[in-house]
Amino acid sequence: MITKRIIACLDVHGGRVVKGVQFVDLVDAGDPATQAARHAREGADEIVLLDITATHEGRQTLLDTVRRTARELFVPFCVGGGIRTADDAAQVFEAGADKVSVNSAALKDPMLIDAIGRSFGAQAVVVAIDARRDPRANDPVRDAEVFAQGGRKPTGRRVVEWAREAEQRGAGEILLTSMDSDGTRAGFDCELTAAVSEAVGIPVIASGGAGTVDHFADVFGRGRADAALAASIFHFGVSSARSLKEELAKAGVSVRLPC
Amino acid sequence: MRVTVIDYKAGNLTSVLKALRHLGAEPIVTDSDLSLVESAERIVLPGVGHFQATERLDATGLTSAIRAAISRGVPFLGICVGMQWLYAGSSEATQQPGLGHFAEPCTRFAESSEKVPHVGWNSLDVRHGSRLLAGVEPGEFVYFTHSYKVPVTSDTAATTFYIEPFAAAVERGNVMGVQFHPEKSGATGLKILRNFLDMQAKEAE
Numbered sequence: 001m002i003t004k005r006i007i008a009c010l011d012v013h014g015g016r017v018v019k020g021v022q023f024v025d026l027v028d029a030g031d032p033a034t035q036a037a038r039h040a041r042e043g044a045d046e047i048v049l050l051d052i053t054a055t056h057e058g059r060q061t062l063l064d065t066v067r068r069t070a071r072e073l074f075v076p077f078c079v080g081g082g083i084r085t086a087d088d089a090a091q092v093f094e095a096g097a098d099k100v101s102v103n104s105a106a107l108k109d110p111m112l113i114d115a116i117g118r119s120f121g122a123q124a125v126v127v128a129i130d131a132r133r134d135p136r137a138n139d140p141v142r143d144a145e146v147f148a149q150g151g152r153k154p155t156g157r158r159v160v161e162w163a164r165e166a167e168q169r170g171a172g173e174i175l176l177t178s179m180d181s182d183g184t185r186a187g188f189d190c191e192l193t194a195a196v197s198e199a200v201g202i203p204v205i206a207s208g209g210a211g212t213v214d215h216f217a218d219v220f221g222r223g224r225a226d227a228a229l230a231a232s233i234f235h236f237g238v239s240s241a242r243s244l245k246e247e248l249a250k251a252g253v254s255v256r257l258p259c
Numbered sequence: 260m261r262v263t264v265i266d267y268k269a270g271n272l273t274s275v276l277k278a279l280r281h282l283g284a285e286p287i288v289t290d291s292d293l294s295l296v297e298s299a300e301r302i303v304l305p306g307v308g309h310f311q312a313t314e315r316l317d318a319t320g321l322t323s324a325i326r327a328a329i330s331r332g333v334p335f336l337g338i339c340v341g342m343q344w345l346y347a348g349s350s351e352a353t354q355q356p357g358l359g360h361f362a363e364p365c366t367r368f369a370e371s372s373e374k375v376p377h378v379g380w381n382s383l384d385v386r387h388g389s390r391l392l393a394g395v396e397p398g399e400f401v402y403f404t405h406s407y408k409v410p411v412t413s414d415t416a417a418t419t420f421y422i423e424p425f426a427a428a429v430e431r432g433n434v435m436g437v438q439f440h441p442e443k444s445g446a447t448g449l450k451i452l453r454n455f456l457d458m459q460a461k462e463a464e
Binding site: 005040093 | 269270271273274277278281307308309374375376377378379380381382398400402404405420421440442443444445446448449
C-alpha cells in the first residue's frame with residue numbers, strides 16, 4: 001500500500017541550516033549533511049533542501065552543500081531556491097539532487113518546467129507554489145493568489161489554474177505552501193490543499209502550518225495531500241520523523257515506519 | 260567489484276553511482292563503448308524518464324552487446340525504465356521495441372481516481388526464492404516513481420499494489436529488474452543492490 005510521505009525540509013543559507021520566522025531572526029540549526037542524514041535515519045521519506053537566499057554569488061556554496069549532503073543520502077533528495085535555467089538545474093542534478101523545485105523562475109518563464117522535464121524526466125521537476133487566499137475572489141480558495149519571490153510579489157495568477165498549467169507542462173509534483181498558514185503552527189490549509197490536489201493528477205505536497213501530529217493527519221485526510229512538509233517541528237529535536245509517524249500510524253494514516 | 264553502468268542519456272546517473280560506490284563497487288560508465296559491456300562482470304541499466312530514450316541503446320549497438328552478455332550469464336539489473344526495457348515494449352513509445360527477454364508489454368496504469376505517476380514509498384510482496392530480494396522482510400518499503408508498469412507473471416520476484424497489482428521486481432536466472440529505485444530506498448534498497456553485487460557471472464550452458 002502506498003504510504004503518505006513525510007518530507008523533512010532544510011532551509012539553508014550560506015551552507016548552514018537556518019531557522020527563523022518569515023525569513024527573519026535566523027537561528028543556526030546545524031550542518032545540512034548531518035541534519036539530512038539524521039532525518040533520513042529517523043524515517044523521513046524524503047529531504048528537501050531550500051536555498052532561502054539563493055544569491056548568484058552563493059551558487060557555488062549551494063552546489064558544494066548539495067554534493068556534501070547527497071553523498072551519504074539514500075532517500076529522494078530535492079533541491080530548490082534560485083534555479084532559474086535548465087543549466088542551473090543540470091548542475092544541481094549533477095551535484096546529487098534527484099529532483100529540483102522551481103518557483104519564481106517558472107512563473108516568469110513557464111517553459112522552464114518543460115525544459116527540465118524533457119532533459120531529466122517529469123519525476124525530477126517539482127513546481128513550488130506559494131499561495132494566499134484571496135478574499136476578493138469569487139472562490140477565495142481555488143482562486144487563491146500565487147506569489148513569487150518568497151511570497152513578496154503578487155502575480156495575479158490563481159492557484160488551481162497555475163497548478164494545472166504546471167502539470168500540463170510536465171511537472172511531476174506540486175509543492176504547495178499556504179502563506180496564510182506558514183509559520184503559524186496552527187495547521188495546514190486543508191481547503192487550499194484539497195482544492196489543488198483534486199484539480200491535478202500529480203502528487204501534491206502540503207506545506208505551511210504544521211504544529212501537531214493531528215495537523216498532518218488532517219491534511220492527509222481532509223486536505224487530500226500525498227505528502228507533507230515538516231520543517232520547524234523537526235528542528236532542535238522537538239519531534240522526529242519516527243515519533244511523528246508512530247503517532248500517525250496510530251491515527252490510521254498509512255506511513256512507512258523506519259526499520 | 261566492477262559494475263558496468265549503461266548511460267543512455269535518460270535522466271542522471273549520480274544517485275545510482277553514489278549508491279554503488281557506497282557499497283564498495285567500482286562503477287564504470289559507458290554510453291557507447293561496447294568493449295565495456297563485452298568485458299562486464301555485471302551490468303546495471305538505470306533509467307528515469309521516457310521509454311523512447313532506450314532507442315539510443317539500439318543506435319549504439321548496446322542492445323546487441325547486452326543481449327550477448329546476458330546469454331553469457333553476466334548478472335544484469337535494470338532499474339525503472341531499465342526494467343521495463345527487458346520486456347517486449349511499452350505503450351509509452353509503441354514504435355520502440357524493448358529487449359524482449361520477457362514477453363509481456365509494459366502499459367500505463369489504468370485510469371482511476373488514484374494519481375499517476377505512482378510516487379512514493381510502497382511495500383513489496385516478495386516471492387519465495389528471489390536472490391535479488393533475499394533478506395527483504397514484510398513491511399519493508401521501497402521508493403517508486405513511474406506511470407508505466409509490467410504485469411505479474413511467473414518471473415515476478417515481488418509484487419506491489421497500486422491501482423492494481425504489478426511486478427515490482429522480476430528475476431529469471433541472471434536477468435533482474437526492479438521498478439522501484441533501490442538507490443533511493445534507504446537501507447532496504449542498499450540491501451537489494453548488495454545482493455546484486457554479490458552475484459557472480461556464471462557461464463551459460
